[in-house]
Amino acid sequence: MKTKVKSNAASAVSDDSRTALTAHPQHPEFLVVFQEPSERNVQTLADVLGLKETRGFQARSGVMCFDAKGPQQCVTRLYRRLGVAAADLDPQEIARVRGRKEVAFVVRNRVRSIPRPPVPHSLSNIGQPVESIPEALSESSSPIAAYLLGVRAAADAALRALGATEATPGINPTTHIGAARPSGLAWHLREVNVTKKTPTGRGIKVAVLDTGIDLQHPDFRGVFQEGVNAMSFVPNQSVQDGHGHGTHCAGLVAGPAKPKRGPRYGVAPGVELYIGKVLSNGGSGTDDQIIDGIDWAADRGVRIISMSLGSGRFDGEPYAEAYERVARNLLNADPGVLIIAAAGNESFRPFETQPVGNPAACPSMMAVAAVDAQRRIARFSSRSDSIAQVDVAAPGDSIYSSWSGGGYRLESGTSMATPIAAGIAAIHLQQSPAAMARKLWQTLIDSCVTLGAPVDFGAGIVQAP
């Protein structure tokens, strides 16, 4: 479906020198990734780089060390069990290394950081009138900005009480960004053109594959029955969501039109939702569980699968073949299944960007990036590279939805953008339920409002019809 470059071997060396580790005694500048761990890699490295003498094999760590090629260069190291070498290479050496069939690709040795902890946004004490929940209705992702916008909204209200109108200089219209809206819709719904009059995706089967769902949440109580429309693929764990992430994602697809408390947050409240628990209560799961979940959903006639999960992928690393095979088969079936997956949260903008992770990197899965309330690319959102591309974007920063324990929470991530895009897909499919999955893919792309560079936003932010 995508026009992705399928080269999975000799990919370009990253040109992002900002994040590369330049010459340093402990950090060679490049990583050579071999096709597989093999004893032959030692000889390959020695032949191509002219390294004849070794400093010996550190058996305990499985690392083979070669002498440095020059006084300013690092010791070349081969991590034998991993099939990866770290070396300082000049352009000619890069070309020679990349020309060997044993070598998959060469990438820069980059700095990896522990992600900064997110700014906590908890609405667990919700229970006030919708209009008094500025965080949920505000279009700002910053708590300080939200506070200031709240002050402005209060000032506007005071002015109106004194007789001011929209024409009064300085007063903000009630629908202005940041003002508490009487609409009762969380901000992300407006961004994707969902109003109270928008079709609800009625009759369309959608699956969320995640950490399960809070079966007792006031907005979902009695909706799901394990073994019928909810199934756990995690050993020894029921579909009950002990994490919260799955409940958040499920709520974004199909939270009710009139939630028990707070603003509406579900994009397509009319869909027939299926819950596959493929991630544990700790928030992780294996490919085996996830593929089982995909097949289970497909067997139930689901037309759209939302997967807010993944793992990082480095520049030039191939997409996952197993997922691609499954996704392509389902996309090409009649009428087919569209799998929508989170692009990943590996970037740390503006300092560093990282490519779309797996399985969203698969050409037959639709990869979703995240934007904030100002329609800027979210600081964490992964980008396209030579292997995989971002296809569309959706709101994914400070997104309000249901959470385990019966409450609600603001969360950020491409995880949030993905079910929003899935809900929009369901609304489009409701317009022509017999449409093939490939056609649905194109419809979703065509709906997008262009925002910026496709490498970040794909076709743009998805829109309801």
Next chain:
Amino acid sequence: MKAESPERVKVHVILKEEVCQNRDTRTRTVDRIVAASGITGINEKRLERHGIVSGAVPKEAMPALQAIEGVKAVELDTEKHALAR
């Protein structure tokens, strides 16, 4: 002293599409996989639908598995995570 058994890893073996189209070829390829890799706990439930066979193999057997005629790719069963910040 008892010899240490080799470390086994869970893998997904993706067959080439042309192999998947014919039941006999598919079966022969799976037989070759079993013979060459000593795969255990074999899971063929995705074979007909997707052309994927899963199971546990000694880590050292992965290159041999990849080299089998009819095999497109061999991938480790990895972990995926929820993608909220």
